[in-house]
Amino acid sequence: MFGELTDERLLVLDVDEFLSILNDIKARGLAVTDVQEQVLDAVENGTSLGGTKPKLTLSSHGQQYLAKFPAKGDSPWLPHVEAAMLKLARRCGIDACQCEVWRLPDGRNRALLLKRFDRSPVAGGSGCIGFVSAHSVMRLDRQPTSAAQADARLLAFGTQGITTDSLRKSYVAFADAMARWCGGRDAHREARRELWRRIVFNALIRNADDHARNHGLLCADMAAKRWQLAPAYDLVAPALARETPNLALAYLYIRPTARQGARLVWAATLADLLLAAELHYGYSREEARAYLQGTQDLIQSAWRSALRSEGMPEHEIDRYRASFSPLA
Ligand SMILES: Nc1ncnc2c1ncn2[C@@H]1O[C@H](COP(=O)(O)OP(=O)(O)OP(=O)(O)O)[C@@H](O)[C@H]1O
Numbered sequence: 403m404f405g406e407l408t409d410e411r412l413l414v415l416d417v418d419e420f421l422s423i424l425n426d427i428k429a430r431g432l433a434v435t436d437v438q439e440q441v442l443d444a445v446e447n448g449t450s451l452g453g454t455k456p457k458l459t460l461s462s463h464g465q466q467y468l469a470k471f472p473a474k475g476d477s478p479w480l481p482h483v484e485a486a487m488l489k490l491a492r493r494c495g496i497d498a499c500q501c502e503v504w505r506l507p508d509g510r511n512r513a514l515l516l517k518r519f520d521r522s523p524v525a526g527g528s529g530c531i532g533f534v535s536a537h538s539v540m541r542l543d544r545q546p547t548s549a550a551q552a553d554a555r556l557l558a559f560g561t562q563g564i565t566t567d568s569l570r571k572s573y574v575a576f577a578d579a580m581a582r583w584c585g586g587r588d589a590h591r592e593a594r595r596e597l598w599r600r601i602v603f604n605a606l607i608r609n610a611d612d613h614a615r616n617h618g619l620l621c622a623d624m625a626a627k628r629w630q631l632a633p634a635y636d637l638v639a640p641a642l643a644r645e646t647p648n649l650a651l652a653y654l655y656i657r658p659t660a661r662q663g664a665r666l667v668w669a670a671t672l673a674d675l676l677l678a679a680e681l682h683y684g685y686s687r688e689e690a691r692a693y694l695q696g697t698q699d700l701i702q703s704a705w706r707s708a709l710r711s712e713g714m715p716e717h718e719i720d721r722y723r724a725s726f727s728p729l730a
């Protein structure tokens with residue numbers, strides 16, 4: 403099955419090859435070869451390469467793309483919503499990956515076509531660029547069994563009242579870990595500021611699926627061991643969202659005071675986003691306020707037309723109204 407394939411050659415299909423296989427499958431009604439089964443699986447909700455949605459890597463003119471299909475039970479409008487959000491994020495000053503909704507010639511299926519940021523065209527093929535998820539950067543695959551095994555830098559926060567685990571798995575920890583990955587002070591400052599803009603954007607579109615595998619670093623210079631934030635991906639506004647979203651990772655750590663213990667914050671409110679900007683992400687209060695206000699205004703005025711320009715009908719767009727209401 404697709405998820406078990408290990409041969410990179412089989413995983414990358416030329417776009418024309420993919421389309422002709424798709425046609426063939428449609429014409430014959432049945433998949434014949436392995437590759438056809440993979441394609442059929444992907445198009446008809448098969449297993450996935452990473453993440454929960456079915457995906458295929460396709461190539462066109464030396465550039466590789468990820469074709470991402472809605473999973474079984476997903477709205478068929480998911481590719482349109484994700485495309486609109488990625489493009490909106492770029493307008494909000496966020497480095498989000500390049501994408502388009504792809505209307506397949508069968509007239510039935512739509513996919514999100516994402517330019518792969520971890521591949522670059524080289525003579526005669528495609529070069530790999532190193533990628534590491536925030537999940538790995540924060541060493542979440544390694545469960546510390548005792549405080550002694552936990553990262554000393556995290557313990558330095560003084561985790562009174564907070565489990566080491568919840569702090570390990572937070573935007574605060576990721577921002578901190580980036581100091582070791584992203585080179586000098588200036589590069590680290592820029593990466594932290596970009597991370598805060600992404601936190602704000604996720605909050606403003608009520609995307610609570612911002613887990614640690616939905617962020618990552620891309621290798622900028624392998625010899626110098628220098629990494630940078632990978633373009634933002636998997637940005638999706640949910641229909642019928644909550645008023646105050648809880649992000650998947652805590653974005654604010656408040657030190658203990660004489661009156662109150664230490665606190666981690668997941669609930670995205672304007673006041674806490676502003677506080678976090680100053681405490682952890684290298685923004686001044688004034689700059690953060692200006693960005694937050696400007697971005698909220700932009701999203702308010704642009705979300706409908708962003709969804710409309712991806713081809714969504716008005717009755718479908720209406721279901722997303724709550725996702726873009728101003729934050730408390
Ligand atoms: N443009 C891209 N270029 C290269 N790799 C990408 C790109 N977009 C996503 N990825 C990789 O593919 C993985 C799956 O993508 P994505 O998160 O969009 O899928 P998903 O199925 O929606 O995931 P989830 O389970 O979080 O909903 C990501 O974790 C990331 O490692």
Ligand SMILES: [Mg+2]
Pocket residue numbers: 453454615616636
């Ligand atoms: Mg994902």
